[in-house]
Structure formats: structure tokens, C-alpha cells
Amino acid sequence: MDNILSVRDLGKGFYIHDRAKHVPAAEGISFDLKPGQLAALVGPSGAGKSSLLKAIYRTYVPSTGQVLYRTAAGDLVDLVTAPETQITDLRRSEIGFVTQFLHCLPRLSTLDVVARPLLQQGVDRDAAHDKAARMLAALAIPEQLWDATPATFSGGERQRVNIARSFTQGGRLMLLDEPTASLDPVARENVCAMIEAAKAEGAAMVGIFHDMAIVERLADVKITVERRAFEAVA
Amino acid sequence: MHPVDTMGQTREGAEYGFAFLDEDAKRELRRSIFKAVCIPGHQVPYASREMPIARGFGTGGMQLTLALLGPDDACKVIDQGADDSVNAANIRNFFALTCPGVTGTLRTEEASVIQTRHRIPELPLRADQILVFQVPYPDPLVVVEPNAAKRRRMHGRADYARLWVKLYEDMVAFDEITISHRYPTRINGHYIIDPSPIPRFDVPKLHQADCLYLFGAGREKRIYAVPPHTDAVPITFNDVTFAVENFRDKATGKRHCCRRCGADDSFLDEFLDDDGARVFQCSDAAYCDMRLERLEAAE
Amino acid sequence: MKPILDVDNLTRIHGPGCPACLDVTGPEHDTNICRHCGSVVAVAGASFRLHKGEVLGIMGESGSGKSSLVKMLYFDDKPTSGQATFHDEGHAHDLFSLNEAQQLRLRDTRMGMVYQNPSLGLNFDISAGGNIAERLLMSDELSYRVIREKATALLARTEVPPARMDELPRNFSGGMQQRVQIARALSTGAPLLLLDEVTTGLDLSVQARILDLIMELQEVTGVSMLVVTHDLGVVRHLTTRTIVMKYGRIIESGLTDQILEDPQAAYTQQLVSSAL
Numbered sequence: 001m002d003n004i005l006s007v008r009d010l011g012k013g014f015y016i017h018d019r020a021k022h023v024p025a026a027e028g029i030s031f032d033l034k035p036g037q038l039a040a041l042v043g044p045s046g047a048g049k050s051s052l053l054k055a056i057y058r059t060y061v062p063s064t065g066q067v068l069y070r071t072a073a074g075d076l077v078d079l080v081t082a083p084e085t086q087i088t089d090l091r092r093s094e095i096g097f098v099t100q101f102l103h104c105l106p107r108l109s110t111l112d113v114v115a116r117p118l119l120q121q122g123v124d125r126d127a128a129h130d131k132a133a134r135m136l137a138a139l140a141i142p143e144q145l146w147d148a149t150p151a152t153f154s155g156g157e158r159q160r161v162n163i164a165r166s167f168t169q170g171g172r173l174m175l176l177d178e179p180t181a182s183l184d185p186v187a188r189e190n191v192c193a194m195i196e197a198a199k200a201e202g203a204a205m206v207g208i209f210h211d212m213a214i215v216e217r218l219a220d221v222k223i224t225v226e227r228r229a230f231e232a233v234a
Numbered sequence: 235m236h237p238v239d240t241m242g243q244t245r246e247g248a249e250y251g252f253a254f255l256d257e258d259a260k261r262e263l264r265r266s267i268f269k270a271v272c273i274p275g276h277q278v279p280y281a282s283r284e285m286p287i288a289r290g291f292g293t294g295g296m297q298l299t300l301a302l303l304g305p306d307d308a309c310k311v312i313d314q315g316a317d318d319s320v321n322a323a324n325i326r327n328f329f330a331l332t333c334p335g336v337t338g339t340l341r342t343e344e345a346s347v348i349q350t351r352h353r354i355p356e357l358p359l360r361a362d363q364i365l366v367f368q369v370p371y372p373d374p375l376v377v378v379e380p381n382a383a384k385r386r387r388m389h390g391r392a393d394y395a396r397l398w399v400k401l402y403e404d405m406v407a408f409d410e411i412t413i414s415h416r417y418p419t420r421i422n423g424h425y426i427i428d429p430s431p432i433p434r435f436d437v438p439k440l441h442q443a444d445c446l447y448l449f450g451a452g453r454e455k456r457i458y459a460v461p462p463h464t465d466a467v468p469i470t471f472n473d474v475t476f477a478v479e480n481f482r483d484k485a486t487g488k489r490h491c492c493r494r495c496g497a498d499d500s501f502l503d504e505f506l507d508d509d510g511a512r513v514f515q516c517s518d519a520a521y522c523d524m525r526l527e528r529l530e531a532a533e
Numbered sequence: 534m535k536p537i538l539d540v541d542n543l544t545r546i547h548g549p550g551c552p553a554c555l556d557v558t559g560p561e562h563d564t565n566i567c568r569h570c571g572s573v574v575a576v577a578g579a580s581f582r583l584h585k586g587e588v589l590g591i592m593g594e595s596g597s598g599k600s601s602l603v604k605m606l607y608f609d610d611k612p613t614s615g616q617a618t619f620h621d622e623g624h625a626h627d628l629f630s631l632n633e634a635q636q637l638r639l640r641d642t643r644m645g646m647v648y649q650n651p652s653l654g655l656n657f658d659i660s661a662g663g664n665i666a667e668r669l670l671m672s673d674e675l676s677y678r679v680i681r682e683k684a685t686a687l688l689a690r691t692e693v694p695p696a697r698m699d700e701l702p703r704n705f706s707g708g709m710q711q712r713v714q715i716a717r718a719l720s721t722g723a724p725l726l727l728l729d730e731v732t733t734g735l736d737l738s739v740q741a742r743i744l745d746l747i748m749e750l751q752e753v754t755g756v757s758m759l760v761v762t763h764d765l766g767v768v769r770h771l772t773t774r775t776i777v778m779k780y781g782r783i784i785e786s787g788l789t790d791q792i793l794e795d796p797q798a799a800y801t802q803q804l805v806s807s808a809l
Contacts, residue, residue, distance in 0.1 A: 017799030018806075058788060060795040084788050085534045085584055088773050107745040120752060391634045395641075395670035399659055402666040405677055406699050471677035 002070055004204045005033040005056075005173060010065035012048065012055045025051035029065070031223050035172070038195070038205040040215045043225035049208045052225065053175050056206060057097050058087050069095075072172060093121060096171035098179045100159055110136065110153075110161055111146045117169035128168075135164040139190050156183055160191075167194050174198065176207035180214055192218065253300040254332040259283050263301035263457075267448060270459035275421030276389070277372050282455040292325060292351060293452030295368035299349045302364060302448075305335025310345035315353040315501070315517035325349065342520050352415070354436040356500045356521040359445035361462060367430040369451040372458065374418040374428040392424050397469060410477075411470065420467045421460055429466075435478045435501045440466035481514065490514040495525035534584040536620055537725055537757045538606070543579045543615035545601050545781075548572030550613065558780060560800060565596070565780040575601040577781040579615070585724070588751060588758045590772035590789060592765070594804070598781035599761045603727045606759070607646045608636045619643075621724060641671040645718025645756075649730035651710035654717065657703040661693060661713045664702065668720040687716040691746060708739035712746070719750065726758045732767055744770050765808045769793060777801045 013024040026048030033039050041049040054060040056067050058079055067079040072094055077086065091097075108116070111132050118128035136146060139160040145153070150161045163179050176195070180188045188211075195218055199205065209215050215222065253260065259281070266280040285293040303309060309329050313322035317340045326338045339345050342355045349366045359365060375385045378396040388394070397418050404411045415431040419440060429440060430449060440447060440460050447460040460466050468476045481490045481502050491498045493513050500521055502514040516522035546554055551570035558565045558574040565574045576598040583589050591599045604610040606617055606628070617628040621643050628636070640646075648654040655664050665684035674680055688698050691712040697705070702713050711731055718726055728747070732740040748771060751758060760771050768775050768789055775792045777785040777800070785798040796802045 014795070015797075017802050054794065059790045061787070061791060061797065084774055085587075087788060088587075089534070107742055116752075387633070391637065393637070393671075395667050396656075398670045398675070399656075399663050399667045402670075402677065402680065403659060403663050406660065406662065406681075471680075472675045474677050 002034070003032045003068075004035050004070050005206070006066075006068040007031050007033075007056065008066040008068065010052065010055060010067060011063050012051045012060055013063045024048075025060075026055075026225055027064070029223065029225065031221055033173075033204045033206065033221065035202045035204050036199050037220040038199060038207060038218050039221040039223055040219035041206065041208050041223050041225055042212075042215060044227055047225040047227045049225050050177055053097075053177055053206060053208060057091075057095065057175055058082075059097075069173065092117075094172045096166050096169050096174045098163055098166040098174065098176045100178050100181055101162070108149060109147045110141070110150050113150055113161060114165045114168050117165060121169075132164070132168050135168045135194075136161070138194060139164050140187060156187065159183065160187055163191055163194070167198060170198065170201075170203065172203060174203055174205045176205055176209075178208050178210055181210055188214075250332060252305070252333060253303055254286075254328075255283060255297065255300050259297075260301045263297055266457045267298065267301065267459065270448070270457045271446070271461045273425075274461050274464050275425030275427045275458060277425075277427075277456040277458045279455055280457050282452050285452065286328070287324075289453040290370065291321060292349070292368035294450030294454075294457075295349045295351070295366045295452075296325060296328070296450075297452060298366045298448050298450040298457065299329065299347055300332070302347050302366070303329065303333050303336050305333070307333075307346045308337045308339045308344050309333075310339050310342065310348045310520075311350075312348065312353060312355070312518075312520070313351045315355075315503075316519045318519070321351070340520055341524070342518075352431045352433075353501070353517060354432055354439045356497075356516070356518045357524070358439075359443065361444045363445045365445055365447050367432075367447065367449045369428070369430040369449045369456070370453070371416070371428055372449065372451040372454050372456040374416075374426050389425055392426075394418075394420075394426050394469070397426060398471070401470065401474075405471075405474065411474065418469050420465075420469055422464050425458075426469060427458055427460070429460075433479060433501060434468070434476075437466070437468050437476075438478065442466075492516040492522060492525075495522045495529065497522065497525055534587070536582050537585045537587075538583040538620070538759075539616075539618040540582070540602075540606070541580050541616040541618070543576055543602065543605060543617060544574075544613045545576040545598075545605060545610065546572050546574050546613045559782050560779045560784055563780075565598070574781045576605070576612075579778075579781075579783050581776055581783065581786065583725075583757055583759060585757055586755045587774065588760060588772045590768040590775035591759060591761045591778060592763065592768050592775055592792075592804070593778035594763055596780075597778040599763075599778050600729055601781075602778075603646075603729055603759055603761050607644060607727055608640050619725065641668065642721045643723050643725065645721075645723045645726045647711065647714045647718050647726070647728045647731045649733050651702065651707070651714050654714040655702050655710065657701060659701070660699045661688060661702050661705070661716075662698040664713060664717050665720050668717050672721045683720065684716075687720055688713070690750070691716040691719075692742075706739075707735050708743060711735070711743055715743075715747065715750070719754065719756070722754075724757060726756050727761075728758060729761045730763070731760075732764065733762070740766075747771060765793060765805065777804070 008030050010029040011027040013022055015022050029052055031039055041052060043049055051060060055062040062080045069077050069079050071077055111129055114132035114136060115128040141160055150158050180191050262281055266278045270278045285296055311322045311326040313319040329336055330338050342357045347364050351368045373385055375388055379385050401411050415433050416428050417434050417437050418426050419429050419437055420426045442463055444462055446462055449458045470476045483490060489498050490502055492500060492515050494515055497516055501517045503517045504514055507513045549570050550572050553569045554567040554572050554574055555577055557568055579602055593599045605612045612629060619626040619628055646654060662684040665687055666680045669680050669683055685695060689695060693709060693712050702710050732743050762768060772789045775789045776783050779800050785801050793805055796805050
């Protein structure tokens with residue numbers, strides 16, 4: 001089977017103008033991923049795992065390397081150099097990003113927040129709500145909360161809403177930034193089951209997990225990321 | 235030296251030439267009239283000379299009339315339908331004084347030039363007649379746009395949406411359009427004019443008429459025209475019909491008639507008689523008199 | 534993605550202008566005032582493309598030229614040089630070579646603008662409904678019934694209580710005035726919406742509601758939007774791509790999350806790190 005993602009010598013550094021300082025975050029990362037596989041980024045905190053994930057998503061502008069992605073249409077796209085509009089399109093329909101933090105405006109109900117990505121893809125309202133409801137139920141969000149805005153929820157509930165939203169949207173490639181952090185054991189198990197289900201459906205994933213047991217359970221590939229030393233640039 | 239007018243006539247003992255205005259002023263007025271006729275509904279600026287009456291008393295109409303009159307003309311002046319108001323009588327006397335040969339008349343059908351304030355005569359005007367309106371406010375846009383330069387550009391673009399907004403606001407507040415006079419009227423599909431304070435009843439008479447309608451605003455220095463056989467359409471919504479005053483009695487539903495001549499097709503003035511009763515009478519005095527004469531003759 | 538608006542090398546200089554104006558102003562000179570002739574370079578050589586259905590942010594501090602830019606696109610101001618092409622219904626309108634009537638026609642029917650100051654976008658002497666009616670009338674809708682229905686529906690959609698549609702907007706709260714403005718801008722189904730600091734000066738809770746409303750309407754209508762703001766929160770919530778301006782120049786552009794999390798230019802780094 002073809003690789004869906006080939007990361008080649010990916011590196012990310014920041015140049016801080018204020019201090020005239022170059023801060024490297026990660027260097028020389030390469031790996032391949034096939035549909036249905038999960039690659040786990042492992043390494044000490046501060047090693048640049050999140051930066052790599054963001055560099056793949058193009059939230060960060062990668063400093064070196066290539067991120068070759070095979071689109072649903074079969075084209076090979078280098079996410080590092082692809083035009084912004086193509087990135088926006090791919091984010092809407094193919095590439096998802098799951099963070100611990102949920103940014104949302106206060107007026108939308110939880111159900112709407114979760115269904116929104118589907119609506120944006122043009123799915124009709126009932127079908128989108130139906131799928132959103134199933135996801136919320138799978139993550140054990142009590143039904144009486146679905147009409148309320150997630151802005152009023154606890155941290156753990158919000159995180160689960162966010163995961164529900166990301167998995168409702170689905171995608172061929174999903175980037176997971178500590179999706180299980182700060183969840184209770186039951187919720188964590190639900191999320192793991194959801195990840196496994198998505199994998200079984202053929203989604204490829206790159207993830208960061210603080211819990212090594214989860215890495216062992218879910219990961220097909222492990223990529224070790226080393227901590228970088230700061231270097232001052234004159 | 236006695237000034238000489240275009241017809242070569244002199245007037246012994248007069249300080250002014252025929253028709254009061256000097257020849258250059260009349261020429262300018264006539265040029266502006268031609269332009270106004272050529273661009274129906276467009277407000278043509280002109281100099282607006284000093285008249286021996288104050289601005290606001292019909293100086294715009296007077297200048298037009300003076301520029302039009304020749305010694306063979308018959309002239310009629312009406313004020314809200316009546317020939318005998320102080321203003322109308324004085325203007326008529328002024329024409330008689332300054333235009334030797336011009337006959338003053340009270341009869342609509344005899345007049346070749348009629349100067350009017352606030353009414354169009356009931357009797358349909360013929361192709362050889364000209365109706366001159368005294369206009370206080372020539373620009374219908376003045377209520378929505380205070381800047382004159384902007385108004386001129388709006389007229390040029392036929393940008394009249396804000397006039398319709400006024401109608402919208404009227405509909406919202408009263409369920410009908412409540413403009414009683416100076417009803418904005420679109421001429422020849424482009425310019426919208428203020429047809430001077432004629433009642434709604436008279437607005438349809440502007441449409442495809444046989445005669446020439448000229449409008450003169452003395453204070454505002456504008457002349458505009460509705461030439462013969464030109465479209466004049468009061469603005470309204472597609473689904474709101476323009477309606478004229480119907481003079482129906484609210485109780486009986488029947489139309490009031492003129493108490494003098496019995497006319498049931500004319501614009502009526504309403505007032506209280508000596509006994510305090512509401513009575514109605516033709517606003518157009520000449521029309522009323524004509525009907526009375528005919529009735530007497532028939533008896 | 535198809536373009537809806539192509540802006541090419543747009544420049545606006547207030548003042549006499551001289552050959553040196555563009556060379557001695559800009560972020561690297563830390564000024565937008567030409568030291569030779571005293572002209573103010575409001576916008577210099579701005580080029581960008583807005584795609585159909587896209588929400589593009591224009592970010593910068595006061596005086597960066599972001600408002601000047603949209604004012605030109607809405608014909609409130611004329612550029613000193615440069616071009617803008619508006620792709621609409623199969624036509625490519627070269628905006629600044631159209632005559633005044635054509636420009637106003639586009640502006641009145643095919644573009645919508647929401648100003649920071651509602652008194653610029655609304656006529657305070659006519660009712661809220663009348664303000665919507667005016668735009669509909671400009672686009673030749675002449676049925677009272679249809680106008681009334683559309684105005685009612687539009688105001689309902691922007692959450693202005695129907696009971697207040699016949700009141701003068703001067704008596705409304707700031708947030709409600711903005712909602713009337715948005716309804717007016719949307720009234721003709723224009724494919725392009727320009728928003729100039731729409732939430733500035735409103736309470737935080739009102740801001741959030743307005744942003745939410747704009748986002749919802751954008752999703753439902755698919756309208757393309759240019760969002761001018763100095764507020765990073767607005768940029769984050771509404772836009773997918775962002776342009777950063779300083780002293781009339783576009784100094785950086787990119788995906789919004791990239792601009793906010795990994796800004797490349799020194800100025801943008803400063804701007805982002807100074808946000809509350």
C-alpha cells in the first residue's frame with residue numbers, strides 16, 4: 001500500500017527578532033505512514049514534539065525538509081510548500097488536528113460545535129447532528145449538556161467535546177496532540193477506542209501521548225524526538 | 235430712450251420694454267425653457283432676475299410667463315384654482331401693465347398662457363396652451379439629501395432609492411402613502427420632479443398631455459418642463475396603487491358634489507358655511523362658472 | 534478556489550506626492566510620512582487575492598493603512614495608483630476604471646460594507662427596516678410586500694427583535710446598530726462583504742455574539758469577506774488567512790493560525806506577543 005504521509009528531514013526552528021536569537025525546536029525527522037497506521041512522537045517534554053505536529057499541519061512554517069502527503073484525489077502534495085488555499089482545503093476535508101484546548105465562541109451549543117465541521121463540508125444539518133450526537137454519546141458527554149455551550153464546561157468535558165468534534169470531522173490524516181491528557185480512566189478508554197475505530201476505517205495518525213501504555217497499545221511506528229540545545233546567533 | 239421689444243413695438247412713457255424684462259433676460263429664459271423641454275424633468279438653472287414682488291410670491295412663474303407672452307396672447311393667472319385672489323389678480327394686472335396687447339382672461343379655454351399656483355385647471359388643456367407653474371421647491375431630493383452637488387449627481391444617475399424609502403416609511407406608519415401634494419413624479423422614465431404643490435388629484439393630468447407644462451422656481455433659480463405627450467408617472471411600489479383624492483363621504487360612501495354647479499368630477503374645496511355645515515365647492519373657479527353658465531343657458 | 538477579488542499594487546498617497554515618497558517611507562524607515570514632500574503614504578503597493586467563500590483578515594495597528602485599503606475597494610476613496618479586479622457573475626470588473634454610476638451600482642448591490650461607526654453605514658433618520666429597504670430599492674426591488682418581508686427576515690436573521698424594526702437605529706445599542714448594519718450589508722445577497730473593525734468599541738460579550746453571528750452567516754451564505762481589525766481575537770475566530778500591514782505595506786501574510794503562532798516578521802512577532 002502507498003504511503004499516505006512521508007516526512008523527510010523535517011526541522012523547525014524559530015528566529016526571535018527581539019532577542020536576535022535562533023531557537024531550534026526539532027531537526028532531521030523522517031518517517032513514513034500508511035493508511036490505518038499511527039505514528040507516536042516520543043521524547044522528553046520540550047523536545048519539540050508539538051512543534052513537529054504543528055509543522056506538519058502548517059501552523060508552524062517548517063524550516064527544513066518535506067512533508068509529502070497523498071491526497072484523496074491521488075496527488076502528492078508537499079505540505080511545506082503547498083499554497084495556503086490548498087492547505088485550507090485539505091484542513092477542511094482531509095487533515096484534522098486534535099488539541100487539548102477548545103477554542104469556541106460562547107453562543108453555539110455543544111451539538112452545533114461538534115457538528116460544525118461537517119456542516120462546513122456541506123453535510124446536511126440532520127445527518128451532521130446525528131453523527132455529532134453519536135460521537136458525544138461515545139465519549140460519555142451527558143445528553144442534557146448537548147444544548148449548553150461548552151464554554152461553561154469543565155476542562156475534561158471540554159477536551160472530550162473537542163475530541164468528539166475532531167473525530168466527527170474525521171479525515172484521512174489526523175494529528176493528535178495529547179488527546180488523552182487530563183482525562184479520567186473511563187474517558188481515556190473511550191478516546192482510545194475511538195482512535196482504534198478511526199484507524200480501522202483507514203485513517204492515518206500522528207500523535208503525542210504522555211502515557212506510554214497508550215503508545216504501546218496504539219502506535220504502529222515510534223519516532224523519538226531529542227531535546228535541542230539553544231544556540232545564540234550573533 | 236424707450237426700450238424696443240422683439241416685435242419692434244415701443245411703449246410711450248414706460249420705463250420698461252414689452253414684458254418688463256430686458257431682451258437679454260428673456261433670451262436667456264427662452265434658451266433655458268428650450269433646454270428644459272429637450273430634457274424632460276431636468277432642472278435647468280437660470281439667472282432668475284429681480285421682480286417687483288418678493289421671491290416666493292411666484293417670481294419664477296412670472297419670469298417664464300413674461301418670456302413667453304407676445305402681444306397676441308391671452309393670459310390667465312390662477313391661485314389655488316381661483317382667479318380673484320390678491321396674488322393672482324395683482325400678477326394679472328402686472329402683465330396687463332407691462333405687456334400691451336395681451337388680454338387678461340378668466341376663461342381657461344380662451345387663454346394661451348396660464349400661470350398657476352397649486353392647481354391644474356379642470357378643463358383639459360390644448361396643444362396651443364402653455365401652463366406655467368409657480369414652484370417653491372424644485373428638487374424632490376431636498377428632503378433626503380441636503381447637499382445640492384450630491385443631489386445633481388443623484389439626478390444624473392436616476393438614483394432615487396431614498397425617495398422610495400420615504401414611501402416605505404409612510405407605508406409602515408400609515409399603511410398608505412400620505413403625500414398629499416408635491417407628489418414626486420417620474421418624467422419620461424428618468425428624472426423625478428417636484429410637480430409644485432398641486433394635489434394628487436392633478437398629477438395624472440401631467441401624463442401624456444396635449445399642452446406644455448413649464449415649471450419655474452424663482453428663489454431656487456430652476457426651470458423644468460413636462461413637454462406634451464410625455465410620460466409622467468407618480469412614483470409608487472409595484473403593489474401599492476397611486477390613488478387620488480376621491481371626496482367620498484365617509485358615512486354614505488357617495489362622492490361629494492360642488493354646491494354651486496353640482497360638478498362631481500372636479501377637485502373640491504371643503505369649508506364650513508355660515509351655519510357651520512360642511513360644504514364642498516369646485517376649487518377651479520373658472521370651471522365652476524363655466525358649468526353654471528351652461529346650466530343657465532340650458533334652462 | 535476561484536478568486537473573487539484581485540488587488541494589484543494598490544497605492545494611496547495623501548498629499549502632493551513626489552518621486553521619493555515610496556522610497557523613504559515604510560516599516561524600514563519607521564514612518565509613512567515622506568520627508569521630502571510631507572505626503573502621507575497610506576497604502577503602498579498592496580497586492581493580494583481573496584478567493585470565493587474565503588474570509589481574509591487584514592491586521593495592523595491604527596494608521597497601518599488597513600482601513601484605507603478597504604475604503605478604496607468600497608469606493609469611499611480613490612487610489613493614487615494600482616488596480617483591483619472584482620470577479621462577479623462571470624464579469625471581471627476593473628474597479629477603478631469603471632465610471633461613477635457603475636461603481637455605485639456594484640457598491641449598492643454586489644458589495645456590502647460594515648463600518649466601525651454605524652452612523653457611516655446607516656441612515657439614522659430612517660427606521661432600521663427603512664435602512665434595509667433602501668438597499669433593496671437600490672437593487673430595483675419595487676414591491677412593498679417583498680421589501681417588507683425581506684427586511685423582516687434579514688433583521689430576524691441578525692437577531693434584531695422584529696418589534697424594533699420600525700424604530701430609528703439611533704436609539705439602538707451599539708451591538709444592535711452593528712446587527713442592523715450587517716443585515717443591510719447582506720440584504721442584496723452580495724458576494725463580497727467588507728468589515729471594518731466591526732466589533733471595536735463593543736462590550737466583550739456583545740463582541741462575541743457579533744463574531745459568532747458573522748461566522749454563522751458566512752457559513753450559511755458562503756459570502757467572501759475582508760475583515761479589517763487590530764484585534765487578534767477577531768482574526769483568530771473569523772479568518773482563515775491573514776495579511777499584516779504596517780505603514781501602508783503588507784509585511785506578512787499567511788494562514789491565520791500560522792501568523793498567530795509562528796509569525797515571521799519582527800513586527801508581527803511583537804504584535805502577537807503584546808496581545809493580552
